[in-house]
Amino acid sequence: MKIFKWLLVVIVLVVIVAVVVAWTMPADVAYRYMASRLGPVSLVGVRGTVWDGHADGVSVFGRDLGELDWKVEKAPLLLRSVHADLRIRGADIDTSGMLKRDADGNINASDVRFRVPASLFSPALDLPSLRLLGTVSGTFKNLSLVDGLVANASGDARWSDAGVSGSAEARFSDILAEFSSKPDRSIAGTVADDGKGNLAVDGFFSITATGFNAEAFLAARNNDQRVQEALRYIGEPQADGSSHLIINGQLFPVF
Structure with missing residues (x-):
């Protein structure tokens, strides 16, 4: 009986120590153990705790995105679920949102707000003669991944x-x-201009696990010479002076 009591005491002490260690574990210590499981994500200057921490730099596929702050809720862990509030802030990137990972491995992101330079999408659009100007901002109202595939998503951008520079210079209204x-x-989604500028845009796009494709018709309003010049370097010219743009590619070039 005494052995049983001592064993029970040891088990309780081990549990208490484990809880204390987990509750106060420095973020840099946890990162050293988890780094190999983060794939293309890399952190530097990690500090704070696993519950409330900061990294001076976060990069994905070798691209530096800026600083990372996170807060992890403790209560959901009792149900083997992770709820984390994340924010990435860089010189020209600002992204924040709530990320949840359930016990079954499914992931859900909600109210994800982002702001990135339009030039980030230049490699994916494959327009070597032009550089995209301006900023792309928007919201993922929700995004769910089940078995690594999108099960539910909606948002806007x-x-x-908006504009381009390089072989041609032009500014557009918001798209x-x-x-x-x-x-x-x-x-799947649609793309259109806001009707206030001299570039008319009407298109659609789709994104799958293997890549994306997009198609759009672009035209100059009011015979705008700058827009007409820019359209010479975008897509296939049409008889009416518009341009037909078709893009098929991979998402990885964005990073």
């Missing part, structure tokens, strides 16, 4: 101060996009 998930677990 706005390309503000808007709306998107949502489809039953086949792809994401």
Whole structure:
């Protein structure tokens, strides 16, 4: 009986120590153990705790995104679920949102707000003669991944101060996009201008696990010479002076 009592005491002490260690574990110690499981994500200057921490730098596929702050809720861990509030802030990137990972491995992100330079999308659009100007901002109202595939997603984006430089120089009005998930677990959306500028845009796009494709018709309003010149380097010229743009590619070039 005494052995049983002593064993029980040891087990309780071990549990208490484990809880204290986990509750106060420095973030840099946890990162050293977890770094090999983060794939293309790399952190530097990690400090704070696993519950409330900061990294001076976070990079994805070798691209530096800025500083990372996180807060992890403790209570959901009792149900083997992780709820984390994340924010990435860089010189020209600002992204924040709530990320949840359930016990079954499924991931859900909500109210994800982002702001990135339009030039980030230049490699994916494959327009070597032009550099995209302005900022793309928007919101993922929700994004769910089941078995690594999109199960539910919706959101919108706005390309503000839109324009191009390089072989041609032109400024456009804002360009808007709306998107949502489809039953086949792809994401589909529409693209259009806000009607206030001299570039008319009417298009659509879809994103799958293997890549994306987009198609749009672009035209100059009011015979704008700068826009007409820029359209010479975008897509296939049409008989009416518009341009037909078709893009098929991978998402990885964005990073």
